[in-house]
Amino acid sequence: MANGISRCLREWGINKIFTVTVDNASSNDVTVKELSKQLTKMGTNLMNGNHLHVRCMAHIMNLVVQDSLKESSVSIERVRHAVRYVRQSPARLKRFQECFDDEQLNCKKTLCLDIRTRWNFTYLMFRRAVEFESEFSHYASSEIVLRHYLEHSYIEVGIPTGELLSSDWENVKRITKFLEIFCLLTLKISGSRYVTSNIHFLEICAVAVYLKQLIANKDTVLSEIVKKMKKKFNKYWGDPGKMNKIIFISCILDPRYKLETVGYALVMIFDEDPGATILAEVKKYMTSLFSEYVKSSSKGVVLASSSDYSSLDTSTFGLSDSQVSTQNTGLLESLMQDIKKYKSGSGGVDTKIKLDKYFGEETEDDTKEFDVLLWWKLNSARFPVLAEMARDVLPVPVSSVASECAFSTGECLLDSFRSSLTPKLVQALVCLQDWLRNEKLKQHVSVEEDIDKIEQLEQDLASDGKDPSVIDM
Numbered sequence: 001m002a003n004g005i006s007r008c009l010r011e012w013g014i015n016k017i018f019t020v021t022v023d024n025a026s027s028n029d030v031t032v033k034e035l036s037k038q039l040t041k042m043g044t045n046l047m048n049g050n051h052l053h054v055r056c057m058a059h060i061m062n063l064v065v066q067d068s069l070k071e072s073s074v075s076i077e078r079v080r081h082a083v084r085y086v087r088q089s090p091a092r093l094k095r096f097q098e099c100f101d102d103e104q105l106n107c108k109k110t111l112c113l114d115i116r117t118r119w120n121f122t123y124l125m126f127r128r129a130v131e132f133e134s135e136f137s138h139y140a141s142s143e144i145v146l147r148h149y150l151e152h153s154y155i156e157v158g159i160p161t162g163e164l165l166s167s168d169w170e171n172v173k174r175i176t177k178f179l180e181i182f183c184l185l186t187l188k189i190s191g192s193r194y195v196t197s198n199i200h201f202l203e204i205c206a207v208a209v210y211l212k213q214l215i216a217n218k219d220t221v222l223s224e225i226v227k228k229m230k231k232k233f234n235k236y237w238g239d240p241g242k243m244n245k246i247i248f249i250s251c252i253l254d255p256r257y258k259l260e261t262v263g264y265a266l267v268m269i270f271d272e273d274p275g276a277t278i279l280a281e282v283k284k285y286m287t288s289l290f291s292e293y294v295k296s297s298s299k300g301v302v303l304a305s306s307s308d309y310s311s312l313d314t315s316t317f318g319l320s321d322s323q324v325s326t327q328n329t330g331l332l333e334s335l336m337q338d339i340k341k342y343k344s345g346s347g348g349v350d351t352k353i354k355l356d357k358y359f360g361e362e363t364e365d366d367t368k369e370f371d372v373l374l375w376w377k378l379n380s381a382r383f384p385v386l387a388e389m390a391r392d393v394l395p396v397p398v399s400s401v402a403s404e405c406a407f408s409t410g411e412c413l414l415d416s417f418r419s420s421l422t423p424k425l426v427q428a429l430v431c432l433q434d435w436l437r438n439e440k441l442k443q444h445v446s447v448e449e450d451i452d453k454i455e456q457l458e459q460d461l462a463s464d465g466k467d468p469s470v471i472d473m
Contacts, residue, residue: 001027001030001031001034002030002031002032002034002035002038003034005031005035006035006038015042015044016044016046017035017039017044017052018046018051018052018392018393018396019051019052019053019054019246019396020032020035020052020053020054021054021055021056021396021397021398021399021400022053022054022055022056022400023055023056023059023400024055024056024059024060024063024236029053032052032053035052036048036049036052036053039052046289046292047288047289047292050245050285051244051245051246051289053244054244054246054247054396054397054398055236055244056398056399056400056401057189057200057203057204057398057399058186058189058190058399058400058401059399059400059401060236060237061182061185061186061207062118062119062120062186063232063236064229064232064233064236065119065179065182065229066118066119067228067229067231067232068225068226068228068229068232069119069122069225073171073175073221073225074159074161074162074168075167075168075169075171075172075175075221076126076171076172076175077161078150078161078162078163078164078165078168079125079126079129079164079168079169079172080114080122080125081149081150081153081161082129082136082140082146082150082164083111083112083113083114083125083129084113085146085149085150086111086139086146087111087112087113088425092143093110093111095139095143096111096135096139097110099135099138099139099142100135109128109131110128111125111128111129111132112124112125112128113125119179119182120182120183120186122179123176123179123180123182123183124183126172126175126176126179127176127180129172130169130172130173130176133169136164140163140164147163150162150163150164151163171221174219174221174222175221175222175225178214178222178225181207181210182207185203185206185207186401188203189203189398189399190399190401195372195373195394195395196397196398196399197246197247197250197393197394197395197396197397197398198250198251198253198254198257198372198394199251200247200250200251200398201247201248201250201251201262201265202251202257202261202265204237204247204269205265205268205269207233208233208237208268208269209268209269211226211229211230211233212230214226215227215230237269240266240270240274240278240281245281245282245285245286246393246396247398248262248282248285248286249282249285249286249289249389249393250393250394250396251265252282252286253372253376253386253389253390253393253394254372254394255361255363255364255372255375256363256364256365256366256370256372257363258358258359258363259279259283259359260363261363262279262282263275263276263279266278266279266282287355289389290355290385290386290389293385293388293389294385297384297385297388354382354383354385354386355386357383358383358386372390372394373390373394376390376391376394
């Protein structure tokens with residue numbers, strides 16, 4: 001894969017890569033390592049590729065939350081099965097909508113079924129189901145088949161789902177409110193119209209503090225879920241040595257936060273002594289990265305040697321002594337300016353003063369209207385090297401969701417109804433299609449040509465109050 005990426009980069013005329021944002025597949029780890037080696041051979045691998053690999057924050061959050069919901073509570077499974085039962089048939093869904101109050105008859109909202117591999121769909125399913133709690137109670141009292149369905153469906157082998165209780169709704173409400181935090185966070189970091197790297201670390205800190213608080217919660221159901229989440233959280237963000245330091249630097253380059261905010265957040269996650277140690281390492285890494293930018297920006301500065309000046313024969317220019325003195329002064333000033341540029345380019349005192357000046361200035365007010373890129377544009381004259389760093393660091397995407405959605409074809413292949421079919425029903429449809437297309441049949445049946453008749457049959461059954469998914473033989 002690395003060779004394929006390199007080939008594309010050559011075709012596009014790109015020879016420098018700052019970061020690569022990918023999900024957590026193990027193959028991506030190997031790809032980034034090989035890509036780093038190739039960039040090193042090209043001489044364009046900044047800081048030996050230490051910050052090249054950026055793990056998608058949205059994928060990590062998905063793993064953290066999804067892992068905790070694998071062994072979900074009975075309440076979660078009961079609501080999921082109830083929603084699935086209603087969504088399996090247009091006739092059932094219509095009868096469910098008839099349970100709405102008069103004020104809700106014109107409501108366009110409907111139940112949605114979750115996708116187990118995507119916890120955010122589980123959250124959306126629960127949020128909508130909670131809104132229709134009273135309708136579910138009314139529907140369950142009149143729909144005997146629903147109670148029968150729940151009694152004969154299983155959470156796992158030997159554990160039946162059971163009837164929906166009021167306590168189940170209370171548990172689902174708490175879990176929905178808990179998942180809302182992570183859903184909003186995922187939407188925030190997956191934005192594509194604004195920079196997100198500067199908020200990456202602070203959002204991680206907020207999640208860590210939130211999980212610590214919930215672990216001590218008296219709610220046993222929620223506490224068990226959070227403990228599983230914390231274990232997965234520590235796998236990716238529990239060891240600062242494995243974290244890409246670019247997420248710290250991007251936060252430091254936000255003039256609303258800088259070093260003080262990062263230091264405080266590190267203490268909140270890793271306690272005081274480890275937090276101070278990590279902050280020192282982050283500052284050291286930023287200084288090294290800053291020096292690399294200083295060197296690259298100072299290329300082309302050439303100092304004239306003393307022999308170049310001593311070899312000048314002023315008599316050939318017809319200059320007087322006063323003119324020679326003035327000329328020497330001009331040469332000296334030019335020399336001192338070159339020396340100053342050289343010192344600045346080699347990470348000298350002037351450059352370090354500018355870095356410390358940025359750290360020493362007051363932080364900007366944290367407002368919703370604040371535009372970090374605009375701030376660096378306006379202050380690029382005062383901090384030219386830091387502004388160049390900000391142009392590279394701040395636009396680093398911390399999530400690959402936006403790019404993946406652009407190439408997703410799932411909605412083009414499956415509509416909302418077919419994507420909610422149960423595995424058993426999908427298997428039945430596949431088998432039925434295979435039987436219909438069997439060459440041994442005397443009369444050829446075309447599913448494509450008969451689709452209108454099938455849809456008409458479903459509508460007739462639905463109008464008669466029958467379930468289209470169950471046809472008496």
